[in-house]
Amino acid sequence: MKILVINAGSSSLKYQLIDMDGEKLLAKGLCERIGIDGKFTYKPQLDGKEKIDAADVTMPTHAEAIQAVLDALADPKNGVVKSMDEIDAVGHRVVHGGKEFASSCLIDDKCIEAIKRCIPLGPLHNPANLLGIDACRKVMPGKPQVAVFDTAFHMTMPPKAYIYAIPYEYYEEDDVRRYGFHGTSHRYVSGRCIELLGNPEHSKIISCHLGNGSSLAAIVDGKSMDTSMGLGPLAGIPMGTRGGDIDATIVEYLMHRHNYSIDEIMNVLNKQSGVLGLSGVSSDFRDLEEAASAGNDRAQLALDKFHYEVRKEIGAYAAVMGGVDAIVFTAGIGENGAKNRAAICEGLEYLGVKLCPERNAQRADEHLISTDDSPVKVFVIATNEELMIARDTKEIVGK
Numbered sequence: 555m556k557i558l559v560i561n562a563g564s565s566s567l568k569y570q571l572i573d574m575d576g577e578k579l580l581a582k583g584l585c586e587r588i589g590i591d592g593k594f595t596y597k598p599q600l601d602g603k604e605k606i607d608a609a610d611v612t613m614p615t616h617a618e619a620i621q622a623v624l625d626a627l628a629d630p631k632n633g634v635v636k637s638m639d640e641i642d643a644v645g646h647r648v649v650h651g652g653k654e655f656a657s658s659c660l661i662d663d664k665c666i667e668a669i670k671r672c673i674p675l676g677p678l679h680n681p682a683n684l685l686g687i688d689a690c691r692k693v694m695p696g697k698p699q700v701a702v703f704d705t706a707f708h709m710t711m712p713p714k715a716y717i718y719a720i721p722y723e724y725y726e727e728d729d730v731r732r733y734g735f736h737g738t739s740h741r742y743v744s745g746r747c748i749e750l751l752g753n754p755e756h757s758k759i760i761s762c763h764l765g766n767g768s769s770l771a772a773i774v775d776g777k778s779m780d781t782s783m784g785l786g787p788l789a790g791i792p793m794g795t796r797g798g799d800i801d802a803t804i805v806e807y808l809m810h811r812h813n814y815s816i817d818e819i820m821n822v823l824n825k826q827s828g829v830l831g832l833s834g835v836s837s838d839f840r841d842l843e844e845a846a847s848a849g850n851d852r853a854q855l856a857l858d859k860f861h862y863e864v865r866k867e868i869g870a871y872a873a874v875m876g877g878v879d880a881i882v883f884t885a886g887i888g889e890n891g892a893k894n895r896a897a898i899c900e901g902l903e904y905l906g907v908k909l910c911p912e913r914n915a916q917r918a919d920e921h922l923i924s925t926d927d928s929p930v931k932v933f934v935i936a937t938n939e940e941l942m943i944a945r946d947t948k949e950i951v952g953k
């Protein structure tokens with residue numbers, strides 16, 4: 555079974571074609587500047603096939619983008635399938651599933667209506683995800699499609715973890731609660747972690763997805779029990795440009811002082827905060843490390859703040875789970891930032907975390923970075939959300 559995985563943004567679309575026989579990646583790429591001056595990238599993973607790098611392709615809408623993807627995948631010379639008929643199903647990443655979705659679902663009119671009902675909760679992402687779904691329905695009519703939600707994995711959280719201490723009516727009538735994100739990534743890496751631990755009957759895992767957007771999750775026996783993001787992805791630890799948790803009074807205070815509109819203050823919190831806002835240097839941790847080692851105090855402060863908040867969240871999750879068996883680092887910073895991992899784990903010895911500096915300095919898709927005698931195992935596991943989406947799609951279409 556060959557599955558096309560689509561992650562649609564408002565003007566971009568990432569794709570992967572995965573052969574589920576051996577879970578082999580056949581091709582991947584992206585369409586950028588959809589509706590502007592379309593750029594198309596195609597990276598076949600088979601020997602002798604040529605890639606396309608940011609070529610000009612007219613893509614007024616997502617439908618032309620999907621058509622360009624299919625044309626490239628089935629190209630007689632550089633394609634990886636003979637025709638579109640070889641693609642059995644399409645799996646879509648959908649960001650916000652609200653209270654409606656606790657698992658992935660076959661896309662039909664009812665499912666689309668439910669995704670639309672979640673738009674007020676995910677106003678930036680869900681409309682873009684729907685553009686990808688609509689385009690595939692148009693270009694590949696009748697092909698089974700599945701929606702996989704970032705929020706679904708966290709629907710196992712108990713009420714005390716997902717409820718906010720504001721009037722209960724806002725939960726009942728307006729669906730205000732913690733939903734959490736990066737669920738597909740937390741699910742993938744915690745699943746792999748359980749396998750690496752030898753499939754114990756019980757496990758307590760803290761999953762740290764640290765990338766441009768970052769979140770942590772407390773996972774007991776494979777189920778999410780708490781996570782740092784909230785109703786939206788602005789909550790939790792500081793990120794590249796998002797501030798993470800702040801005192802809500804700051805919003806009122808700054809709005810009054812600077813005469814900001816709600817859009818302006820949200821722009822500050824979403825786009826100008828986090829390590830970028832603190833350092834004034836960059837949202838990229840490589841730039842911050844370079845600046846900090848050149849003596850930039852604010853870049854160092856931004857790094858210190860990030861490491862401190864991640865460590866604090868790890869402590870909180872160990873407290874609520876009554877201990878921890880393993881900590882997993884994933885995503886851009888988690889997978890590549892050895893210095894960041896070391897800084898986060900510093901001072902966690904009391905918890906049973908003994909990092910091995912040599913292992914931590916090595917690079918691998920999956921590896922143990924704690925010492926052999928560390929009571930808490932620490933792993934780096936490269937995330938693979940696309941594979942998770944393809945697996946769900948295969949399972950649902952197979953039914």
Ligand code: AMP
Nearest residue numbers: 765766767838839840885886887890891
């Ligand atoms: P992601 O959103 O998962 O693609 O992660 C992107 C982030 O990973 C970038 O903003 C970088 O800050 C970070 N990153 C990538 N490579 C490294 C590295 N070698 N060291 C530290 N951070 C890195």
